[in-house]
Amino acid sequence: MFMRNLILFALLMLAAMAGAQSAEDIVRELDRMQTFDRLYTEGTMISTDRFGEKRSTYRAWSRGARDFLIEFTNVEERGQKVLRVDDELYLFYPDAEDIIPMHGSALKQSLFGDVSYEDITEGRNTLDKYDVGLMGSEDVKGLDCWKIEMTATSRDVPYPRQVLYVSKQDNILRAAEYYARSGRLLKLVDVKKVEMFAGGRIMLTEVEMQDELRRGSSTVMRIDKVNVEPVLRDDLFSLRSLY
């Protein structure tokens, strides 16, 4: 009896270890699939609440994981730009003709909705911020998906706990749930559109985020135009691009 329990325990531990490893692999592959050497995008953020829609439009350039430039194109924010090069981050306000360097906690300021300057300008390094574990499998919109739990390793993330649903067939994120530290469900994420590129890379081109705390409140992040591996000017990621 003792030997049987010992063998069962050993098998459970092995399964748990294999599961944890597998969850890390899945998340690492998720990051890899969404990382591009060079990228140009045009996009729209639509936040909806009981007062109607608010739209922000932008165009953005990136090179590797650390060089990033975004310019807002909607009327209210037209010409505002954010530049990130390595650890340097600058904001440009066209009316003030002024460049504001940003540091530390200012990076966590909301750029639009839930998205912070840090979120949009930082490279994908999910495993640096979260411990991940496999919770099992679940069917999402007819697709067999891995259910992965991510627990934040620091307080520097907006959501301390996330649950991801990743399609087993192609390793693409299909849905997610964001929870507060108390365990309360805050947001439901629905991946509506995905675009495939060479090298097994993908881009989530339409994602809807439903706010579970405010009825009728949601944010849609949509990529309207993508150019992978565009030709970028040498001085694009420099201060002169801000003016």
Added chain:
Amino acid sequence: MGMFRLGVFTVLGMAVLVSAMAESVTQVNMELYNSAYRGRGEGWYYGLSGLADLRFVSAGNKNMKAQAALEFSPRDVSSGLEESAPMVSLKRLWFKANFPSWRLTAGKTKVAWGNGFVYNSGDVLFGSLSPNLDLTQSAFRDDTAFLMAFNVPLGRFSYLEAVVLPPELVYANSRYEVQSIDKISGGMRFFFPVGGFRLEGGYIYKGDKKTAYDMLGHRPYLSFHGHVGVDVYGAVSLAAGYDSTLSGDDNRDTWEEISRTVNFSLGLFHQFQVGLDGTLGLRFEALVMPWQEWSRMNFTELTAGSGLYGIMIYPEVSWNFRSAWTVSLRSLISPVDGSARLTAGVNWQVFQGFTLMGYVTANIGGRDALFAWDRSTAWPFKGTALAWPDYSFNGFSVTLGGKYSY
């Protein structure tokens, strides 16, 4: 009037030209405020004020940018006058040309030198020393002037910038007059990063005033911006040599005279994430002029610009939440005479481009202080009523307004 018409036609002509040369975008920004405030004689006043600007912005040519912006401000549309008296001014009229190794900016615009939100000793082009600020405004120190700037990048984060500003037209003898070339302003700055800090230094010769409290002559400055747990920034500048606006001896050529112009600004800024979708921002700025006045002065001298207190402080707390609401408390504090102006505000971004705003402003201070709660018994004799009319602000106001961009 002729000059005004000429200006408007020139701007409209430029706007049409901009539109014709390249794809252009039109934008309108409107701000309207209802204010109720206590006046000089303890009477209450209610006024509708506002601002609107119409912009023509070039788009399509990545090497060229241009903008023309007319600003309209109704003097007092609720005054009951048979004919309203709107004022139209040219706020911006500029183009920028990006050459392969340098950039040219020409026209009426702003060049931001130094670092600072309210107090910026490095802003030697426009001056950021005035203690008279309306904290309900969406943009402080938003002055523009005609200038030409040449910006030469020296690597990704360094550049040299030279700027030349022609003298302003002066209204005299019922007409606008051109000033002589000795009123020209010009200078250069150098911007570069060192470690985690951005350093900036420069010099300008100022030939004429661009704003109130502006100091003329030789204006060197140094400025920095960095992060040591919190954002920290500051600047120092002075004025020496000929200043045509000084009465009597108009040449600052002794240390005693120059020292009175030495001014330091220092700022600290930090933000915290509050809850899931909130941000709390804390800002503290100080302006120190060690050789200015450190004992109480009468408010008439201060507001006339004949002296400045040795220290002024600006603290600000702002809380942004749900990506639509901002609650703020701003203050101008004058430690020398123990007075302050407090402005509490709420902004709510209701619809796309539309923001509702509400502010309460209250002064705290004695009747002769810079920020007096009630100056009723301290106003100058009525004979100077032109300078201090009955509707002068007297310590308390409530403002409700809206802003719309489309």
